[in-house]
Each structure stands twice: as structure tokens, then as C-alpha cells.
Amino acid sequence: MKKAVMSAVLLLGMMATGAEAATRVYVTLSRSETFIDGIRNSLTAEDARDSDVELTIDLANNDRATQQRQVDEAIKAKYDAIIILSVDNEAGQHAFDAAKKAGVPLVFVNTPPPIADVRGKVSIVACNDIVAGRLQMRLLSGAMNNAGNVVVIRGTDGHAASDDRSSGIKEILATRPNVKLAAEASAHWSRDEAEQLVLGWLDQGIQIDAIAANSDEMALGAVTALRKRGIPAGKVFVGGTDGTANGLNGVKSGDLSVTLLQNTGSMAKAALNSAKTMATGGYAQQYEWVPYEILLPTTVDRYATAQAK
Structure with missing residues (x-):
């Protein structure tokens, strides 16, 4: 994804006029999936608009060792800054330690590191995932009139977003005595795994009134399971998180009762800006919180239009 290399003549001309080289930023993203692809596409779009940045983006294919190697090689290649969406906490810790030792600015995007003290050339650009969980459960509980059974579909355990x-x-469940946690399990961010989980719970005879999923893809997998068992849209309240295009369509169709939008464009722009600022000797906020936005059937059309733009 690197920009085209300048011709030797143009490069020499720039050197002669004292023009500065572009800031080289390396990006490692945990994997390819709907939401993360949105961040990657937004970063690529920002890169195309900013001639002062040269961006390289790689995927770690959800493999910790691969991501650790990518970070080490980026440091060895003397990139000016690194952006990481970490595979897990251990990969995040490795990136933090390696970048700090090398003095390379590091930006965590979407997934904060498992570190309390992040002083130094470090910036965290993310949404507050604990808030997302609270918002989602408040809305689902309200839809249930604060009574009934809820099941929770977690992402990958040990992943900061899933845990938070x-x-x-x-x-929120602790404050709703008449809303019972009937079952919970990890579907590892997978639509197919979430479908199988919900099918299993239904086949066990578990009464489900609401489903709280840590991502839109898992929420939509749950919807597929409900349909396979003949349960119509709206009978079980299903909530997702991320506000992906698929999630927006799910809310619009009535399959999802709510999703929570993480604005990938805002996140990518803030992450790249923080990386560039620190790489050129400036100060970046240690925590750059991008607010979640609630998407309901009454508001989803506005967001779908904005997303299309």
C-alpha cells in the first residue's frame, strides 16, 4: 500500500530545494474483518489526502507472533512512527516495550494496551468500550421492560474490547434484578460461531429474550440462528456494536434493535494525526477518545446516508 516511489530526478530536485521527506508510518492491524477493514480503508483514504505521509499497512492474520515480528521489523526499518490494532494484550505489550526502547512513536488504535502508565511517545485512539457495553445493555433492558433473559456473545476473551x-x-445487569444472564460464551468475533452458539442455546431449551453481542457480525450470526428456528424479527431483541455497514442494514431491516457506531473515519484520522505529530517532534494526546454513537431504527437512515458519503 505504499505510495508510488518518486523518480530520481524529482527526488534530487526536492533535496536541492530543501524539501522534507514524507513521514513514514507503519500500520499493523490484527486481522481482516468488516470493522477493521473500515479502519484500514479510512487510513488508506487519509494517506491519499496527505502528501506528507507515506503509509505501509500490514495484517497480522490474528497471529500474535506475526504482529510482534511486524513491529520489530518496522523498528529495524526505521519507520518514523507505528500504528497498531493489536491481536491481543501480549502483542500490545510487546509493541509498547519495543517502541519505547527504540524511541519510536506508537499509536494504539481501537484497542488500548494493557498498560496503566503510558507516558512517553504513545497515544491511544479508541472508543470507550465499557461505555459501549453499558449503553447496549441499558437499551436492550429497556426494550425488554427490564424483565427477561439475556445471553451475551463475547468477542475473543483477553481482547480489550471484548473484555470491556x-x-x-x-x-448494568447488576442493577436490573429482573433481567437474568441466561448464558454467555465467546464466538471469537465470528458470525458463524455466534450462529452456532445461539442455535445450541435454543436447542438446549434456554429462553432468550435479548442477545447482547460484542460486535455487529456476531449479532447478525445470532439473527441467522433465530431465523433458522423460526423466531421472527423483533421477537428477540438483538444488539450489536461497531456500526458497520452490515450493522446499519441490520438495524434498518429490524433484525437488530441497536448498534453502537465506532466512527472509523474519525478514528483513522486521529490515529494518523497523532503518529505524524509525534514523529515530527510534537505532542499528541495520550488518550484520544472517539465517542460512540447510538444507532436505533429511528436514527439509522441518517447514519447510513452519512456512511455512504
Whole structure:
């Protein structure tokens, strides 16, 4: 994804006029899936608009060792800054330690590191996932009139977003005595795994009134399971998180009761800006919180239009 290399003549001309070289930023993203692809596409679009940045983007294919190697090689290649959406906490810790030792600015996007003290050339650009879990469960509980059974579909355990969203859900459940947690399990961010989980719970005879999923893809997998068992849209309240295009369509069709939008464009722009700022000796906010936005059937059309633009 690197920009075209300049011709030797143009490069020499720039050197002669004292023009500065572009800031080289390396990006490693945990994997390819709907939401993360949105971040990748937004980063690529920002890169195309900013001639002062040269961006390289790689995927770690959800493999910790691969991502750790990518970070080490980027440092060795003397990139000016690194952006990471980490595979897991261990990959995030490795990136933090390696970048700090090398003095390379590091930006965590979407997934904060498992580190309390992030002083130094580090910036975290993310949404507050505990808040997402709280918002989702409040809305689902309200749809249930604060009574009934809910099941929770977690992302990958040990992943910061999954852990925090699930914690937020349970905080609200603790304040709703008539809403019972009937079952919970990890579907590893997979639509297919979520479908199989819900099919299994239904086949066990578990009464489900609402489903709180840590991502839109898992929420939509749950919807498929409900349909396969003849349960119509709206009978079970299903909530997702991320506000992907698929999630927007799910809310619009009535399959999802709610999703929570993480604005990938805002996140990518803030991450690239922080990386560039630190790489050129400036100060970036340690925590750049991008607010979640609630998408309901009454508001989803506005967001779908904005997304299309």
C-alpha cells in the first residue's frame, strides 16, 4: 500500500530545494474483518489526502507472533512512527516495550494496551468500550421492560474490547434484578460461531429474550440462528456494536434493535494525526477518545446516508 516511489530526478530536485521527506508510518492491524477493514480503508483514504505521509499497512492474520515480528521489523526499518490494532494484550505489550526502547512513536488504535502508565511517545485512539457495553445493555433492558433473559456473545476473551464491553454489560445487569444472564460464551468475533452458539442455546431449551453481542457480525450470526428456528424479527431483541455497514442494514431491516457506531473515519484520522505529530517532534494526546454513537431504527437512515458519503 505504499505510495508510488518518486523518480530520481524529482527526488534530487526536492533535496536541492530543501524539501522534507514524507513521514513514514507503519500500520499493523490484527486481522481482516468488516470493522477493521473500515479502519484500514479510512487510513488508506487519509494517506491519499496527505502528501506528507507515506503509509505501509500490514495484517497480522490474528497471529500474535506475526504482529510482534511486524513491529520489530518496522523498528529495524526505521519507520518514523507505528500504528497498531493489536491481536491481543501480549502483542500490545510487546509493541509498547519495543517502541519505547527504540524511541519510536506508537499509536494504539481501537484497542488500548494493557498498560496503566503510558507516558512517553504513545497515544491511544479508541472508543470507550465499557461505555459501549453499558449503553447496549441499558437499551436492550429497556426494550425488554427490564424483565427477561439475556445471553451475551463475547468477542475473543483477553481482547480489550471484548473484555470491556462484556464488563459494561454486566455492570448494568447488576442493577436490573429482573433481567437474568441466561448464558454467555465467546464466538471469537465470528458470525458463524455466534450462529452456532445461539442455535445450541435454543436447542438446549434456554429462553432468550435479548442477545447482547460484542460486535455487529456476531449479532447478525445470532439473527441467522433465530431465523433458522423460526423466531421472527423483533421477537428477540438483538444488539450489536461497531456500526458497520452490515450493522446499519441490520438495524434498518429490524433484525437488530441497536448498534453502537465506532466512527472509523474519525478514528483513522486521529490515529494518523497523532503518529505524524509525534514523529515530527510534537505532542499528541495520550488518550484520544472517539465517542460512540447510538444507532436505533429511528436514527439509522441518517447514519447510513452519512456512511455512504
